[in-house]
Amino acid sequence: MNTELDLKPAPVFTGKTRQITLNINGLPKSLEVLPYVTLLDALREYLDLTGTKKGCDHGQCGACTVICDDKRILSCLTLAVAKEGAEITTIEGIGTGTELHPLQQAFIDHDAFQCGYCTPGQICSAIGMLREGKAKTRADVKELMSGNLCRCGANMSIIDAIMEVKDGGSHE
């Protein structure tokens, strides 16, 4: 078998740092990043907001889910420079600092995590899903949360926790 690497030679490295402002959890944050820095790396490595997790880094696990301009997105497949001026909410921004977000409380009450690595993404995704308002049934919730994998196997409890908040009407 031909095992020779068939990567084409890299083009000249032309990317230059850019000054951008992101509104993170209600506060404007200015930072200088190269164009290839993802929103995930900008949050974790530049702004020390390590609540957002890097799981697969390829859009397959949902651990990096954040809310950007009211939509849940994957921060690992988003370039930070492309989100100049955007409103971004991470797991650090959903509670008040003294009070948990209802979903955080429900995750505790339902034992909806073991290692906890997928939890910030699960909760941000669930907030986005409840805002979207498309999930009517438990089957809908399972389908619309399928972009967030939990490899500990807490999935049933995660769905239970989300159902409680959804049916309790406390979506925010």
Add this chain to the structure above:
Amino acid sequence: MNNFDYGTAPELKDAFIQVNENAANAFLAGGTNLIDLLKYNLIRAEKLVDINPLPDYHGIEETSEGAVRLGALMTNADTAYHPLIETKYPLLSRAILAGASAQIRNMATNGGNLLQRTRCYYFYDANVPCNKRNPGSGCSAIPGYNRTMAILGTSEHCIAVFPSDMCVALAALDATVNISGAEGDRSIAFGDFHRLPGDTPHLDNNLKHGELITGITLPEKGFEKNYSYLKLRDRNSYAFALVSVATALDLEGDMIKEARIALGGVAHQPWRVKEAEDLLLNQRATRENFAAAAELILKGAKGFEHNSFKIELAKRAIIRNCMMALNPESQMPGAQPSA
């Protein structure tokens, strides 16, 4: 990922100027596939030209002829949940919602959906030969593990499948792809947009470098009464299709006045067979007639070591999905098979 440059395009004209500066420059829309390909070093860009700031192409418009034009920059989620698409083209809505995850559908655009690359494992592994990634190097899938690969329209050079769900519905609906470039505008019928691998498997479609998809036009007929999308895969959600089927029927009583059947997950492009659709004309909507059409659609299908099961799976999926189209309410979330 190499250190590429980045620019924004507030006007279409700027976008063409910037992207044409270098053959390794690319447009950036949703980025859900492009950024991933860059991360794996499967492609290397000199500069990404962000077209999201373009003021047009973010919405849906009805044309005077009763057609509907989807903006290329509109997200998959906004398209699937748009009232006009939900009511007039529910097949498209169902197919979009069967693809990817909610987060990815919130990011991915309609234009980008057409341009996503195959998820063939060997295409994604830069250490092995792949004619699609490195023309002339050989195909690792044919002698390799080919369970997810194509059974129709393959060549000795490539057996990769095109992974989109949305495009299976667009093929069934006879959509048109609207394209702009520095030289002007043109349109391509959906069936002529994607290519079979032949001896040029590195070309997925007929879009040229520097051209941009600006919209997708849906003809007036939306088949909103009898339609179904069925997607069969190794897990029930957030996975690519082994086989998927889009069915759109126009019925008078139980007589078929028009039938459209498109397959996904089986070829290098969504797969339609006109003879099979014609066979159903003025026939009753019965399991037996759908089975005869399924035989014709899979005529000439060729399995490889691990994927021959797809031939029978596709036939059964066609029959089942056509029966589901008689009662669209029977469809499950995520185009899963009903219990």
